[in-house]
Amino acid sequence: MQRFAQLIERMDATNSTNDKVQALTDYFAEAPENDKLWTIALLSHRRPRRSLRTTDLKNWAAEEAHVPFWLFDESYHIVGDLSEAIALIVPSDADNNSGTLTEHIELVIALKGMSETERRASVVEKWKHLDQTGRFIFNKLITGGFRIGVSQKLMVRALSKHTGVAEDQLAHQLMGNWDPQGIAFAELIHADSDGAARSRPYPFCLAYALDVPPMDLGDPQEWMAEHKWDGIRGQLIVREGELYVWSRGEELVTDKYPEYHALRTALPNGTVLDGEILPWGDGHPLSFNVLQTRIGRTTVSQRALKEAPVVFVAYDLLELDGKDLRELAISERRALLETVVEQAQQPVLRISPVVVFATWNDLVAERIRSREVRSEGIMLKRRDSNYRVGRKRGDWWKWKVDALTIDGVLLYAQRGHGRRADLFTDLTFAVWKGDELVPFTKAYSGLTDVEMKKVDAYVKQHTIEKFGPVRSVTPMHVFEIAFEGINKSPRHKSGVALRFPRIHRWRTDKTLRDANTLEDLQNLLHAHTQGAR
Amino acid sequence: MPLITFTHTGMYCAAADVYIDPWRPVDRCIITHAHSDHARTGMGHYLCHEHSVHLLRHRLGADISVEGIPYGEVRNINGVQFSLHPAGHVIGSAQVRVEHKGEVWTISGDYKTEDDGFTPPFEVVRCHTFITECTFGLPVYTWEPQRSIFDEINAWWRTNAAEGVATVISAYSLGKAQRIMANVDTSIGPILTHGAVEGCNTAIRASGIRLPETIQLTQATDPALIKGALVIAPGSAVDTPWANKLRPYSSGIASGWMRIRGWRRRSAVDRGFALSDHADWPALNATVKATGAVRVITTHGYTDQFSRWLNEQGIESHTEKTAFKGEEVPAASSEETSA
Numbered sequence: 001m002q003r004f005a006q007l008i009e010r011m012d013a014t015n016s017t018n019d020k021v022q023a024l025t026d027y028f029a030e031a032p033e034n035d036k037l038w039t040i041a042l043l044s045h046r047r048p049r050r051s052l053r054t055t056d057l058k059n060w061a062a063e064e065a066h067v068p069f070w071l072f073d074e075s076y077h078i079v080g081d082l083s084e085a086i087a088l089i090v091p092s093d094a095d096n097n098s099g100t101l102t103e104h105i106e107l108v109i110a111l112k113g114m115s116e117t118e119r120r121a122s123v124v125e126k127w128k129h130l131d132q133t134g135r136f137i138f139n140k141l142i143t144g145g146f147r148i149g150v151s152q153k154l155m156v157r158a159l160s161k162h163t164g165v166a167e168d169q170l171a172h173q174l175m176g177n178w179d180p181q182g183i184a185f186a187e188l189i190h191a192d193s194d195g196a197a198r199s200r201p202y203p204f205c206l207a208y209a210l211d212v213p214p215m216d217l218g219d220p221q222e223w224m225a226e227h228k229w230d231g232i233r234g235q236l237i238v239r240e241g242e243l244y245v246w247s248r249g250e251e252l253v254t255d256k257y258p259e260y261h262a263l264r265t266a267l268p269n270g271t272v273l274d275g276e277i278l279p280w281g282d283g284h285p286l287s288f289n290v291l292q293t294r295i296g297r298t299t300v301s302q303r304a305l306k307e308a309p310v311v312f313v314a315y316d317l318l319e320l321d322g323k324d325l326r327e328l329a330i331s332e333r334r335a336l337l338e339t340v341v342e343q344a345q346q347p348v349l350r351i352s353p354v355v356v357f358a359t360w361n362d363l364v365a366e367r368i369r370s371r372e373v374r375s376e377g378i379m380l381k382r383r384d385s386n387y388r389v390g391r392k393r394g395d396w397w398k399w400k401v402d403a404l405t406i407d408g409v410l411l412y413a414q415r416g417h418g419r420r421a422d423l424f425t426d427l428t429f430a431v432w433k434g435d436e437l438v439p440f441t442k443a444y445s446g447l448t449d450v451e452m453k454k455v456d457a458y459v460k461q462h463t464i465e466k467f468g469p470v471r472s473v474t475p476m477h478v479f480e481i482a483f484e485g486i487n488k489s490p491r492h493k494s495g496v497a498l499r500f501p502r503i504h505r506w507r508t509d510k511t512l513r514d515a516n517t518l519e520d521l522q523n524l525l526h527a528h529t530q531g532a533r
Numbered sequence: 534m535p536l537i538t539f540t541h542t543g544m545y546c547a548a549a550d551v552y553i554d555p556w557r558p559v560d561r562c563i564i565t566h567a568h569s570d571h572a573r574t575g576m577g578h579y580l581c582h583e584h585s586v587h588l589l590r591h592r593l594g595a596d597i598s599v600e601g602i603p604y605g606e607v608r609n610i611n612g613v614q615f616s617l618h619p620a621g622h623v624i625g626s627a628q629v630r631v632e633h634k635g636e637v638w639t640i641s642g643d644y645k646t647e648d649d650g651f652t653p654p655f656e657v658v659r660c661h662t663f664i665t666e667c668t669f670g671l672p673v674y675t676w677e678p679q680r681s682i683f684d685e686i687n688a689w690w691r692t693n694a695a696e697g698v699a700t701v702i703s704a705y706s707l708g709k710a711q712r713i714m715a716n717v718d719t720s721i722g723p724i725l726t727h728g729a730v731e732g733c734n735t736a737i738r739a740s741g742i743r744l745p746e747t748i749q750l751t752q753a754t755d756p757a758l759i760k761g762a763l764v765i766a767p768g769s770a771v772d773t774p775w776a777n778k779l780r781p782y783s784s785g786i787a788s789g790w791m792r793i794r795g796w797r798r799r800s801a802v803d804r805g806f807a808l809s810d811h812a813d814w815p816a817l818n819a820t821v822k823a824t825g826a827v828r829v830i831t832t833h834g835y836t837d838q839f840s841r842w843l844n845e846q847g848i849e850s851h852t853e854k855t856a857f858k859g860e861e862v863p864a865a866s867s868e869e870t871s872a
């Protein structure tokens with residue numbers, strides 16, 4: 001654990017990517033094999049399952065620190081991270097971390113099987129014998145949220161330096177299902193055991209957001225366009241008579257989408273499709289909200305199948321007849337894909353239609369239609385590009401439609417978390433309903449630091465009432481709120497819920513009365529949900 | 534009427550017609566220390582600790598009417614006794630003790646209780662009512678002993694110097710900057726300062742206080758000298774064009790906020806050192822207890838939380854609104870603002 005704690009500290013103490021990679025490389029060179037495996041697992045989002053309730057952790061920490069629960073909670077709010085709040089608040093004199101990382105993870109896994117009393121005793125014992133960084137890491141292992149400021153990409157780079165195996169190949173090796181407890185390091189890195197290879201997806205090729213006018217991309221003939229569908233990116237694999245569906249988050253979701261089971265036999269063995277898990281009804285895509293009802297569920301009810309049916313909209317073919325096609329140009333892969341989809345003859349498998357355009361202006365016009373066809377915008381792929389690992393600039397671009405906007409009045413404010421814990425940055429906005437202001441959304445992001453400070457000062461000086469952490473303020477300022485979608489929501493006072501709301505700009509040019517009305521919101525709702533359920 | 538009231542102008546002692554750390558112009562005031570949220574321009578007359586006189590002139594203008602007194606000296610104003618007592622916050626910082634008809638109030642200003650080896654150490658003043666800051670009034674804020682923090686700073690500086698890289702640390706121009714120069718291992722290399730820091734150094738030396746040798750950084754400074762140096766600058770100067778001359782450098786911040794990993798990481802510097810000139814949670818609690826105060830008024834920081842906690846401990850407490858800022862939060866990196 002000491003070695004891992006030092007790794008975390010070393011990575012925290014630099015902003016240089018090279019230094020972080022070097023720290024990891026050094027760590028790989030020294031760490032015992034099972035610690036290495038767990039480190040790779042943790043840094044590629046494979047963590048032990050959460051083994052106890054966070055409420056328990058909070059209560060134990062508050063009691064150990066002899067502070068009332070409300071004060072623990074206030075502190076947690078300011079720190080913004082539960083693992084760290086506990087590490088800071090629980091007293092300890094320990095100044096090193098004995099035991100290996102693996103031993104600590106094994107303890108975390110074992111907690112699940114313990115009685116309440118044993119659990120508490122084990123956790124508190126660890127808190128007392130680890131230093132602050134050690135406690136922080138241990139808590140992170142328990143709570144299951146392990147983000148420590150180093151991407152999987154950097155970890156793979158360091159592992160490549162350590163092993164001499166090429167990065168792209170390693171990225172592929174680390175995909176899919178593997179268990180740090182059931183695999184040897186050499187096996188993970190080099191050998192290809194049959195079971196793992198059969199289900200293994202390819203690393204997804206990711207697009208950058210288009211940040212220049214499309215005209216700057218050159219000759220339109222060199223580009224292929226499709227709509228960008230608002231579902232879940234997925235890879236659908238049929239190998240050796242088995243079907244595997246992976247989400248972009250490298251989660252195996254085969255059982256969540258029984259609709260696809262017909263494809264197990266309808267597609268030839270050795271086929272890998274890249275596409276979108278998309279809710280679909282009456283011949284068109286449904287709102288993403290519909291799909292959300294299925295995301296968190298492990299078992300699928302008949303009702304969900306009926307109310308939130310999905311199709312797979314394929315846009316790429318990565319493997320055919322067991323052969324890796326990623327080195328082919330997308331134009332060639334697309335031709336093969338069309339044949340595969342056609343021959344499968346399954347309504348649940350659709351192809352993402354190519355948008356034909358002769359000039360960039362044609363494409364501009366098509367993009368404006370995006371909301372009509374329920375897409376998020378346009379995807380642009382260079383015709384001669386191969387399928388690359390991860391996010392690389394230049395070949396794939398996403399060109400999303402401009403967000404919807406509405407002008408709202410600042411009505412409530414709450415202190416933010418972590419960095420913003422001293423500032424009132426969690427803001428609630430309202431629109432007019434006659435002479436009344438009706439709150440319709442919260443938004444946290446989008447202001448500059450300077451604007452944030454101004455809003456904070458305004459809130460502090462114009463507080464009308466305090467409700468716990470929330471303050472109501474004198475209505476005065478108008479902000480333009482941008483969002484990606486709007487849905488009906490009986491749970492909200494305004495009757496609508498926005499998707500990805502954020503503050504687009506502070507409309508200092510507008511007065512209170514210039515803000516939009518509830519009717520304006522309802523008009524947007526009707527314009528964008530026609531036909532959706 | 535309470536001995537001290539909180540008006541829209543500042544903390545006011547009506548019996549003596551004197552303000553303490555006012556934020557709007559008044560005729561007569563007592564100043565706890567020379568930081569800009571406590572010592573403002575436009576006052577008719579300033580009374581402060583003798584080591585703050587040059588600092589006030591430096592910051593507010595050479596022509597201000599200011600008088601300095603030593604710690605412990607009692608001033609009688611309209612029958613009210615005022616005296617200053619070490620606050621341990623920055624050089625010249627003082628708690629203001631106010632006594633009238635047997636009732637004692639103490640105004641802490643900003644304070645820390647750990648002896649930093651440079652600033653005269655904090656002294657507890659027994660009182661009935663204690664007006665306290667609580668910038669770090671939450672139990673997550675506990676400071677490591679400064680020795681171990683300076684060990685880290687020295688190790689960092691030493692490594693950078695060995696690699697031929699400058700070490701740039703951002704710290705308050707008054708207080709933190711001098712605390713750092715007085716405690717680092719000056720055998721590692723020279724200490725270079727930003728003009729704002731050197732201005733305070735000059736005012737402090739003029740008060741007869743010794744500081745290690747420092748060299749103000751200018752366009753003419755020899756680049757070879759910068760390489761192994763420790764450069765001390767206010768946060769507003771780090772990562773601006775001013776710092777370009779220093780490249781390549783490793784950057785750090787010394788601030789109590791650096792206790793929290795998230796702040797550390799988001800501050801976009803290489804190193805964050807949790808070094809504060811404010812009392813941490815244990816020190817705030819110990820001080821409140823040691824004053825023997827039956828009533829505690831919190832003025833800035835986590836005021837609501839600290840007052841509630843004190844009330845639950847059986848010490849009557851409430852919050853008053855002031856214009857004090859405590860330790861300012863370091864600027865976030867620009868890439869964070871658009872997120």
